Amino acid sequence: MEKKLYFNDLYDYYQDLFTEKQKSYFESYYFDDLSLSEIAENDGVSRNAVHHQLKIVEEKLIEYEQKLKLYEKRQKVVDLLSRLQDEQLKNEILELV
Numbered sequence: 001m002e003k004k005l006y007f008n009d010l011y012d013y014y015q016d017l018f019t020e021k022q023k024s025y026f027e028s029y030y031f032d033d034l035s036l037s038e039i040a041e042n043d044g045v046s047r048n049a050v051h052h053q054l055k056i057v058e059e060k061l062i063e064y065e066q067k068l069k070l071y072e073k074r075q076k077v078v079d080l081l082s083r084l085q086d087e088q089l090k091n092e093i094l095e096l097v
Contacts (some may be wrong), residue, residue, distance in 0.1 A: 013070045025050050
C-alpha cells in the first residue's frame with residue numbers, strides 16, 4: 001500500500017512527462033484499481049503490454065524523483081511548516097507547494 005501511495009504522489013509531480021497511453025494505464029491501475037487483465041481487455045492489448053508500460057512508468061517516476069527531488073523537497077517544506085506557529089502564513093505556504 002505504501003508503494004502505491006508513493007507512486008501516486010510522484011505521479012502528481014511528473015505525469016506530464018508520460019505519453020497518453022502510459023498515463024491511461026497508470027491511472028487505470030493506480031487510481032481506478034483495475035487489474036492488468038481488465039486494462040488490457042479495455043484497450044485491446046495484451047496483459048504483458050500493460051505490465052511493461054506500468055514498469056516503465058514506475059521506473060521513470062523513481063528516476064525523475066532521484067534527479068529532481070520535487071517530492072522530497074515538498075516533504076521537507078511540510079516538515080518545516082509543521083513547526084511554524086503562524087497558521088495563516090503556514091496555510092499560504094502550503095498552497096504554494
